[in-house]
Amino acid sequence: MFSLFYGLWKYLFSKMELHVLILGIDKAGKTTLLEKMKSVYSNIEGIPPDRIIPTVGLNIGRIEVANSKLVFWDLGGQPGLRSIWEKYYEEAHAVIFVVDASCPSRFEDAKSALEKVLRHEDLQGAPLLILANKQVSVTILPVLYNLIACLILL
Numbered sequence: 001m002f003s004l005f006y007g008l009w010k011y012l013f014s015k016m017e018l019h020v021l022i023l024g025i026d027k028a029g030k031t032t033l034l035e036k037m038k039s040v041y042s043n044i045e046g047i048p049p050d051r052i053i054p055t056v057g058l059n060i061g062r063i064e065v066a067n068s069k070l071v072f073w074d075l076g077g078q079p080g081l082r083s084i085w086e087k088y089y090e091e092a093h094a095v096i097f098v099v100d101a102s103c104p105s106r107f108e109d110a111k112s113a114l115e116k117v118l119r120h121e122d123l124q125g126a127p128l129l130i131l132a133n134k135q136v137s138v139t140i141l142p143v144l145y146n147l148i149a150c151l152i153l154l
């Protein structure tokens with residue numbers, strides 16, 4: 001009986017852990033976004049933008065918002081690394097797809113990468129946020145990150 005109540009208590013009061021994939025082609029700004037969110041939402045000082053290097057593999061960031069723990073998986077977007085993305089789809093609850101809005105010459109590449117993501121059966125029904133990056137003043141970034149957190153928790 002105790003374990004039954006303990007299980008119910010844990011179910012009701014433990015924080016839900018949600019996995020959010022950060023995808024997009026190389027140089028879109030995924031890791032910069034992750035590091036900024038870490039600085040805004042946790043006490044961890046994120047890596048400064050000028051020290052961020054292209055991602056080969058995976059960066060993980062954890063933040064807590066409202067009643068949830070968000071675990072962000074930031075994957076490398078270089079063409080040769082995109083085939084790794086789908087290994088994370090099955091365990092993902094939501095996707096942020098980052099686009100470099102200041103670079104129209106790469107929109108076509110971003111579009112075909114996004115289409116491939118959307119077609120994958122493991123992501124059917126998962127919430128998607130498309131972030132048009134590199135077009136806002138840094139002063140409104142905290143507002144933007146609040147918006148991201150709200151959308152993910154919808």
Ligand SMILES: Nc1nc2c(ncn2[C@@H]2O[C@H](COP(=O)(O)OP(=O)(O)OP(=O)(O)O)[C@@H](O)[C@H]2O)c(=O)[nH]1
Nearest residue numbers: 026027028029030031032049054055076077078134
């Ligand atoms: N102006 C501006 N530059 C940005 C912004 N976000 C990222 N950058 C710059 O864009 C470049 C690439 O940023 P990253 O965060 O490494 O991009 P990424 O999508 O993680 O790239 P990969 O790891 O190779 O897939 C860096 O020079 C950043 O400083 C932004 O919001 N505004």
Ligand SMILES: [Mg+2]
Nearest residue numbers: 030031054055
């Ligand atoms: Mg990166």
